[in-house]
Amino acid sequence: MNIQKQGDELLVLMGSMVREKRLERGLSLKELAGKADIKVNLLSEIEEGRKGMSIEIFFKIKQALDVSFGFLFGED
DSSP states (O other), rough: OOOOHHHHHEEEHHHHHHHHHHHHOOOOOHHHHHHSSOOOOHHHHHHTSSOOOOOHHHHHHHHHTOOOOGGTTTTO
């Protein structure tokens, strides 16, 4: 498997974990984006695996969802 394909799969996995945690907490895209102080469009693209997130965005989402660092890897 090439590195690009692995990277793409990782984006999809991370995005699905964000969506799963958001839905578990009963939050809409708009609500989580507001809590994380990011744009709704960016959050949507992250959840769909179309866009990666910087460390800053990762921390904002992590904090807004009140999860551990390992949440994106199924460790929460």
